Amino acid sequence: MRRPSRRRAVRLILLTAGSALALSAPSWAQQGAPLAIDGYDPVAYFTQSAAVRGLPEIEYEWDEYRYRFSRVEHRDLFKADPARYAPQFANYCAMSLARGEIVEANPESWLISDGKLYLFGKSIGPALFNQTLSENVKRANENRTLIERR
Numbered sequence: 001m002r003r004p005s006r007r008r009a010v011r012l013i014l015l016t017a018g019s020a021l022a023l024s025a026p027s028w029a030q031q032g033a034p035l036a037i038d039g040y041d042p043v044a045y046f047t048q049s050a051a052v053r054g055l056p057e058i059e060y061e062w063d064e065y066r067y068r069f070s071r072v073e074h075r076d077l078f079k080a081d082p083a084r085y086a087p088q089f090a091n092y093c094a095m096s097l098a099r100g101e102i103v104e105a106n107p108e109s110w111l112i113s114d115g116k117l118y119l120f121g122k123s124i125g126p127a128l129f130n131q132t133l134s135e136n137v138k139r140a141n142e143n144r145t146l147i148e149r150r
Contacts, residue, residue, distance in 0.1 A: 098140040
């Protein structure tokens with residue numbers, strides 16, 4: 001039986017250590033892009049008028065985010081026109097952005113207006129945003145650079 005060379009032994013150690021690190025890495029590190037809308041199905045807001053959780057086995061990556069869908073048909077609709085279904089300000093509260101603040105959105109607080117999906121941090125967000133809708137949309141769009149700098 002041959003004795004392993006020092007080089008071969010080092011390779012084996014590195015290979016074993018690398019495999020162990022890959023197996024212990026968090027799932028988001030292995031997935032790449034961050035999860036959009038906390039895993040909620042963006043198309044369901046439009047087709048079911050509800051916040052519906054997506055499934056990990058039905059995903060699609062777009063605009064640096066991973067989107068999950070509750071149905072394959074929803075993924076296909078999204079793939080055909082992602083800008084139509086994606087939330088206007090990614091994972092951020094539209095009302096807070098209109099005020100110049102960055103707040104994570106709660107997928108359970110949402111509004112569809114003029115065919116666009118807006119998410120909010122609190123349940124009162126949709127009503128506040130809707131009070132002066134056009135002004136809030138304008139201000140949130142002006143403050144979009146706050147998100148882009150993150």
